[in-house]
Amino acid sequence: MTPELAREMVELTIEHLVLVVTAMAIAIAVALPAGILLTRHAPWRRWVIGFANVMQTVPSLALFGFLIPIPLLGGIGKHTAIVALVLYALLPVLQNTLTGILGVDRAVRESAIAMGMTGRQLLWEVELPLAARTILAGVRVATVTTIGTATIAAAIGGGGLGVFIFRGLASVDTTQILAGAVPAALIALLADGGLGWAEKKLSPG
Amino acid sequence: MTPLVSFRNVSCRLGGKDVLRGLSLDVEAGETLVLLGRSGSGKTTALKMVNALLLPSAGEVRVEGTSTVAWDAIRLRRRIGYVIQEAGLFPHFTVEQNVGLVPRLEGWPAEKIRARAHALLEQVGLPPAQFAARYPRELSGGQRQRVGVARALAADPPILLFDEPFGALDPVTRVELQRQFLALRREIGKTAIFVTHDVREALLVATRIALLHDGRLAVLATPAEFLRAQGEEVHAFLACLDTKVGVS
Numbered sequence: 001m002t003p004e005l006a007r008e009m010v011e012l013t014i015e016h017l018v019l020v021v022t023a024m025a026i027a028i029a030v031a032l033p034a035g036i037l038l039t040r041h042a043p044w045r046r047w048v049i050g051f052a053n054v055m056q057t058v059p060s061l062a063l064f065g066f067l068i069p070i071p072l073l074g075g076i077g078k079h080t081a082i083v084a085l086v087l088y089a090l091l092p093v094l095q096n097t098l099t100g101i102l103g104v105d106r107a108v109r110e111s112a113i114a115m116g117m118t119g120r121q122l123l124w125e126v127e128l129p130l131a132a133r134t135i136l137a138g139v140r141v142a143t144v145t146t147i148g149t150a151t152i153a154a155a156i157g158g159g160g161l162g163v164f165i166f167r168g169l170a171s172v173d174t175t176q177i178l179a180g181a182v183p184a185a186l187i188a189l190l191a192d193g194g195l196g197w198a199e200k201k202l203s204p205g
Numbered sequence: 206m207t208p209l210v211s212f213r214n215v216s217c218r219l220g221g222k223d224v225l226r227g228l229s230l231d232v233e234a235g236e237t238l239v240l241l242g243r244s245g246s247g248k249t250t251a252l253k254m255v256n257a258l259l260l261p262s263a264g265e266v267r268v269e270g271t272s273t274v275a276w277d278a279i280r281l282r283r284r285i286g287y288v289i290q291e292a293g294l295f296p297h298f299t300v301e302q303n304v305g306l307v308p309r310l311e312g313w314p315a316e317k318i319r320a321r322a323h324a325l326l327e328q329v330g331l332p333p334a335q336f337a338a339r340y341p342r343e344l345s346g347g348q349r350q351r352v353g354v355a356r357a358l359a360a361d362p363p364i365l366l367f368d369e370p371f372g373a374l375d376p377v378t379r380v381e382l383q384r385q386f387l388a389l390r391r392e393i394g395k396t397a398i399f400v401t402h403d404v405r406e407a408l409l410v411a412t413r414i415a416l417l418h419d420g421r422l423a424v425l426a427t428p429a430e431f432l433r434a435q436g437e438e439v440h441a442f443l444a445c446l447d448t449k450v451g452v453s
Contacts, residue, residue, distance in 0.1 A: 105293075107289055111289060111293030111295075114258060114282055115282065116278075116283035
């Protein structure tokens, strides 16, 4: 491995991580509160989950492409890539937030209300702690997927490890492809392991 | 004296079905009123109207003279202990945290909560040194139910509600807990409303039995009167006694 390649790998890995972390932070910031709201408003559930589902079914390369002509959200570069990654990451977090909270034992929820907990206390002291593992499992799935999908960001000028992969594909250079694919896979494995560990550490419900 | 809890011509419609129809009933301070009935007779619905988990669709339920609609629901519920089948303990709280929940919500100082929780655990026969730090999943069904009772008593509420509290226990444990219930009642003399479908349990714990049938009050009687009461539904329940005792 040449020093230039090594340096570029470090740079692109960092760029990749920035994409993933930013996208996940936004996705969680949107999907977690949305999921909580949806546990309170059953009629909206179908529509919101439907939207998130559709986002997941759009082939990722196409989604990146679709975003380019859209004003504000789209264009070429990192922020478009992040928008696309967020759209992908929403569903698992949203779905697991819903599943986790709605899965809290009826008797437990009822006794919390009967003890005189306010809506906020019910959420913070009972529902979220008991749903935490399930929600984190959703975050884990979303993170691992995002790490992989983020390699496509390079196609629209978003940078990251995908730069190696697309360059390698164009020049039929296996070394370049591996220089992108191997670190991406390693990051995914690490994230999966780390979040899986955190999931186990959370007190079981 | 105004009754502690008073049902006045209360009806309740749930999911298009009239679960309660014109129930009128007073619960006096210090008594244990048992709501007895089959599944679907409306007894649990009536119970849940006392702490405003359900509100009447007609009539009113008064607690300490004030309609449950007029009460601030949170304040009302913190004055009423609630014990349900399978206890409904918080699985992520220790036994001590479960018992101390309402005092904590009420803002008691930590030391006082701890002392209260330990005293109650002692009272329900679970030595705190051994049980306070455990989680509900580390307890037997009977022990969980005891914790449930301790939790309901924690903030010293004037009214206690029991919704088939011993229904899911094995017969031996159930009898133990029924005895403990009677002993506790002698000690603390609180007003209790107790839902069950088990006529023997009703006769054992009640000072008065309200038999509900199809959302209506069929009979209201002391246990002694209940044994002599007339009516199809009473007879149906009294017939259970014979078979359960196993007289051939």
